[in-house]
Amino acid sequence: MRAIQVREVGGPEVLELVEVGEPQPGDGELLVDVGAAGVNYIDTYQRGGIYPLATPFVLGIEGAGTVRAVGAGVDGVAVGDRVAWKDALGSYAEQAVVQASEAVPVPDGVSDEDAAALLLQGMTAHYLATSLYPVQPGDWVVVHAAAGGVGLLLTQMVKMRGGNVLATVSTPEKAELARGAGADEIASYEDFADRARELTGGTGVACVYDGVGKTTFDRGLDALRVRGTMALFGAASGPVPPFDPQQLNAKGGLFLTRPTLGHYTRTREELDARAADLFGWAADGKLDVRIGGRYPLAEARRAHEDLQGRRTTGKLLLVPGE
The missing domain is CATH 3.40.50.720 (NAD(P)-binding Rossmann-like Domain)
Structure with a gap:
């Protein structure tokens, strides 16, 4: 399986495309074929050591794709279901292990790319406008x-x-x-x-x-x-x-x-409610999801350089299938 690994923290140049063994889902986990992974500023903080992680690690926390295998103790999710997530380290890869408690269903009217482009930043916008300061x-x-x-x-x-x-x-x-x-x-x-x-x-x-x-x-x-x-x-x-x-x-x-998004998705009910609003608005055409750039896994470094160089608009995605 191909993945983007960080062996030592630093600038975009530390991002390496490597071959690693296919992960296996444990109790309460899903193995997902990643259709698209979101590129976010938090990824740059982890890559640079501002948010320290034990190295080596596979970068990326957000994505969407199709369930490949289901671990023990998981109910309500089956192989072939489409899901999205906002907090699963290791998402810059062809497959990712996701906690079932973090995976939300993606409706038919929303593509993997739109789901990956929407979840983390969309939920952030959602809690800002509706909960932190509810706009009047x-x-x-x-x-x-x-x-x-x-x-x-x-x-x-x-x-x-x-x-x-x-x-x-x-x-x-x-x-x-x-x-x-x-x-x-x-x-x-x-x-x-x-x-x-x-x-x-x-x-x-x-x-x-x-x-x-x-x-x-x-x-x-x-x-x-x-x-x-x-x-x-x-x-x-x-x-x-x-x-x-x-x-x-x-x-x-x-x-x-x-705040962080975690403060505003503390329960499964809150997570599901925010995701349902976002995906519903997107499917109905009420929310325009702008994808500013699509990059193959091998070009993760360029995606980070573009993001931090303020050369982008909208959402950046890594697409493992490209």
Whole structure:
């Protein structure tokens, strides 16, 4: 079986295409033929050692495919079923072992590629817009990196809930993509706080959804209204340095949270509910899933270079069959 392995942490150059033995499912596990694997920023953190893992390891946590074998103690899943998952290390491979408790069914109207493109980033957008700060009709919010995988989906979900989106992007091409997803206004990463104040008559926005981190955080606090929410869900530009919590008081009794998806899928019921919404919207054409790049396994390094070089829009996928 072919897989992308990390023998020692580092840059994209440490990604190696290797032959490994086919894994076997244990109790409560599924063996899945991977139709597509998602490429995510968390993969770069694991590859680089920011999130340490024992080496060597096969990279990738998200994917979709067809069940090849079922381990003991698994009910409700059969060989031939199509499933998707958001948290199974080893997904950059032709086959992956997935905990049955993490696998969600993929309906017929959704392809493996769309499922793999949707689950992790789609669920992130889902909890941000519906649970962390539930967008209300008429709210203005900032969506950073609005032409990225999370950003395009989050923008659409904010619009579904009747909110208004001030989107940040880095190029005119990305601005067009954000507008296509429903963004009401576009700003640069440098002037978005001033623009947020202008659009709200000086009041500020209800929430800043920030997956960028270091370079946008301080200005994001300035963009918020009294009792506004800073949802810091990522750090694409680097981690936010330590800061004085008194700033939250001085800027209007702000709320700051640093969540992960795991905090918002703590039960099987919550996992299934979020997945059902996403796949249902996609199948009905209410949610546009933009796949920004498809790469064969052998080109995993290029996928990581493109992602971290900010040369991409939408979701990147590794497709083992190509």
